[in-house]
Amino acid sequence: MDTKTLCLGVLTHGDASGYEIKKAFEDGPFGHIQEIGFGSIYPALAQLLKDNLVTVTQYTQEGRPDKKVYSLTATGRLFLLDALDEPTEPDKVRSDFLFRMMFAHLLSPSALEAMIDERMAVLTEAIAGLEQRANSGFAPASETFIDGYALAIYRAMADYIEENRYQLVSASLLPQRAVAE
Amino acid sequence: MDTKTLCLGVLTHGDASGYEIKKAFEDGPFGHIQEIGFGSIYPALAQLLKDNLVTVTQYTQEGRPDKKVYSLTATGRLFLLDALDEPTEPDKVRSDFLFRMMFAHLLSPSALEAMIDERMAVLTEAIAGLEQRANSGFAPASETFIDGYALAIYRAMADYIEENRYQLVSASLLPQRAVAE
């Protein structure tokens, strides 16, 4: 799923600027699907415009910079529908945290504990945020489903780490063979 | 965590070729951390060699292509240790599946069911593989921890989808407003 298709997806929820599309992938309804940066969004929007999959209207704002609001065209909508019909790619994960845990035996116990504590803090905060959102107002079925999915995963992560962290910490307390050899 | 550091990480487990490094990120101990392709690995190894973080020995094999086996240098090991000491980046996820679930209301019920069934099949297979590996032999604490972590997440995903899929399917049965408007 490339950035262009991702942008088209957000635009089905209503017209938006590049900045607003980014926000949708941060805290908004697309927040747990993936992250995208401005360096991907603006070139993608320029390309979509060239291909007539979106149109743009420029709004002059007082105080703030001009806003370019993009709208989906009929062709754009069909393009998205076609993309949705293609085979689903497997999920892609990259966990800097897990990579570090792979080298628990090379870390000092205190450094390791600090990493795990930091990770737990991030998870606890994410869980609290999702719980709050779940109890506040109405959302479309898809958003409720995805928020619940993310919540279930974060809880599973936090529970697992809390119950098994001692395994890594004891490995860290052993003589650091890999460094010594 | 860039590809170069990822490669150095694998090499702490012993000398390896580019091909073997890729395998380590497929089924091996690094399997649940992230994916990397040859297009990333070979240029990374060339760069590491240039920077004297690894050395290479070429083995002429009968039948098979020549094998270039890379070894970590002392400098390379220090480089990895320094990288491990830097702030941990947040996990990055990109889920083509969740993106599609966001548009459940635009899909036909049968297409949606097929996507969910396919996803469940992938998860069930991953869970079975991890359960088998958990009951077969001894592994370092870090690998046991990471496999258990992955297993906990896959189970949480499968359980959640099985219990909440009806929410999406009923949304799909409603008139497709977005297309009709």
Add this chain to the structure above:
DNA sequence: GTGATATATATCGTTACGATATATTATAAT
């Protein structure tokens, strides 16, 4: 008042990704 956060777009160099090419052997299927 000073620094941080939010709004808003854009570019640019480096990285990474995905597809493809090449070559051989072992195994599986028809």
Add this chain to the structure above:
DNA sequence: ATTATAATATATCGTAACGATATATATCAC
């Protein structure tokens, strides 16, 4: 028996994405 596929092994190349940076203003907290 023959054909196809998977596995072993390296490498490149065009495209896509990422991360940092630049620019500009307003609000908000300390």
